[in-house]
Amino acid sequence: MSFQQVGNAKMPFNVNQPIVYKVHLTNTMTCPMRYEVEMEVGPDYTDYTASKKYTEDISLTAHSSQDVKFDVNFRSPEMSRGSFSKWASDENETSTWEKGWYRAVITPLVGDPVTMEGYDGQPALIKMITVYKNAEVSPKMGTNETLYNYRIDVFSSAGDMVTLQTAPEVIGPWKDCGSLNYTNIGAWQTLRWDNVSLDFDFIKAHYRFVGRKQTEAFEGPFWPVDYEYKNSSVDPVDGFSGTPFTYALDFKGSKNLDVGLNIWDIDQNLFKLVEKKRYRNATRWQTMEWTGVMPSETIGSEGTSSYYFSFYYPESESPLGTSREDEKRVYLGPEIVLIKYENAAVTPDRGSTVARYTYSVDVNTALPVCDIELQTSEPSSSIWRSQGIATYNGEPRISWRNVFFDDDVAGNVSYRFIRVASPPTIYQGPNLVKESITGIVTPARGIMQVFPENNNLNRYTYTIQIENVEDVAEDKEELWVELLVKAPNSVWKTIGERKQYDPSNGNVSWVVKPFTDVEFLGDAKYKFLINGVDTEVFQGPEIVAMYKNLDYEDVSPGRYNYVAWVNGSVNLTADLIHSSDNDNWNNLEDWKRYTSGSSWKRLVWDNKPGYRFYEVDIRFEEEAGAEA
DSSP states (O other): EEBBBTTSSSSSEEETSEEEEEEEEEOSSOOOEEEEEEEEEEETTTTTTTTTEEEEEEEOTTTTEEEEEOOOOESSTTTTTHHHHHHOOOHHHHHHOOOOOEEEEEEEESSSSEEEEEEOOOOOOEEEOEEEEEHHHHHBOOOOSSEEEEEEEESSSSSSSEEEESSSSOOOOOEEEEEEEOTTTOOOOOEOOOOEESOOOSEEEEEEEEOOOOOOOEEEEEEOOOOEEEEEEESEEOOOOOOOOOEEEEEEEOOOOEEEEEEEETHHHHHHHHEEEEEEOSSOOOOOOEEEOOOSTTOOEEEEEEEEEEOOOOOSSSSSHHHHHEEEEETEEEOOSEEEEEEEEEESSSEOOOOOOOEEEEEEEEESSSEEEEEEOOOOOOOEEEEEEEEEESSSSEEEEOOOOOOOOEEEEEEEEEOOOOOOOOOEEEEEEEEEEEEEEESEEEEEEOOOOOOEEEEEEEEEEEEEEHOOOTTOOEEEEEEEEEESOOOOOEEEEEEEOOOTOOOOEEEEESSOOOOOOOOEEEEEEEEEEEEOEEEEEEEEEEEEEEEEEEETEEEEEEEEEEESSOEEEEEEEEEESOOOOOEEOOOOOOTOOOEEEEEEEEEEEOOOOEEEEEGGGGOSOOOO
């Protein structure tokens, strides 16, 4: 099997032209022989659904040879499918296609068929294309005594010779100004013609490039004309998609010219010429205006647009100059926004971290519904924290309530509103005033009953003190405080009732038995929750002794043994106490000693009368009274 293509001595072949597939047949017999050759060809050995079949009958005399030829066109509908079709139709795809395959079956009149197959990607294919872009002449204005530089970018799938031609008018006559070779096959190459002179008179000259393909005729250079401009503007400075804007420019020229407005289209991400307007007051200043211009018409678009002006001879398509080239920049504006925020506020505007705050803002948007996130950054912090999302659904003002701050800080809080990629404006508030919160527990060192009991023994008093709260409570917000305690290796739990803190009445206290369901020796912890905000954690009390399983045993009528289990981290003495009202207590003065670190120890008070209420009085050794 061999391949040929007219005009190409070797592969890769042009996909747009037929390729001849040749099957060489030889009749080795001593008599004539008739053959049927069936061939199937496809462009992609990964997709056998794209293929075309060919059949040819041939007769050979004895001991003769002949080539059987098939003209294969890969652009035929049967083969222009799938990945191959995408490659063949994509002008930006310049790679070589090497996935071709074939299968030929040669069937003699007498004898067995012979099969020839190839799946090695041959013949290699390319697209014969030529593309021009970025045609340019500089300077854009001059006379027939000026030397000009021309350039163009060329891309082709084959080598080429490109000729520059110039003319005084679009209809000619065209003059050759030199040829350059395109050699960077399959890649872009810039061709430049420098110091070209024009030996004809012109107002608006033209130029073009001619190679395998001829470009359109481009305008330029232009006979010189003087102009100046000032006071470019756009109004308003921002708006939504679909908002009409007005652009303006003060212009003066030595001749009547056209002035074009070019804007950055937010939706298409490109500059586009909006409209040319005729300047008619030669040598005098004239204010040019473009009204009803929309840099974006698609709801949901946002970003910064920009603009510049271009200047033309009347009825010309190519500018003789632009403000962008003159000033090496474009004018910024307007800003296309999704949302406008107005009248942002926080109440109260001064407070502490124990207060709750309400943020609100007026929303102006073309969107029917949108979610907006409030973010805050506390004083001296660079971290933005989400405070939740509010939904705008047509009502102009939205709010975030019960916003609080965890850290004990002072200074201005920063806040902003976030909707997707909208550039946020940063606002300030509230001003946090640092207050002092102190926790006190008494006794700081004590004893614990490891069972529920409502008597007045072994209770602890927890107190919260808040300083400067009068200075920060400008909105007279009520402060509600909860007490939470934590045993070692345990979780926080709420003890006692929720209480209101009134600065005029001073401190708030809880008298409680904090631990009746756990056993431990050592330091506990406690904290307060003020309007749902945690304070710092305080240490205490230190539990140095505990007792449990308080019980009695019958000894004889009216006589009993009283039993308690005691554990402690210091030396202790314990006495049985009794009461008739569970309020006033008397000691037996029958003290039992407990040595530190003895773990749980059973203490017994023998042969005692019956008591209505009884408990254990445990004292640290230095506090003990009479001992047994």
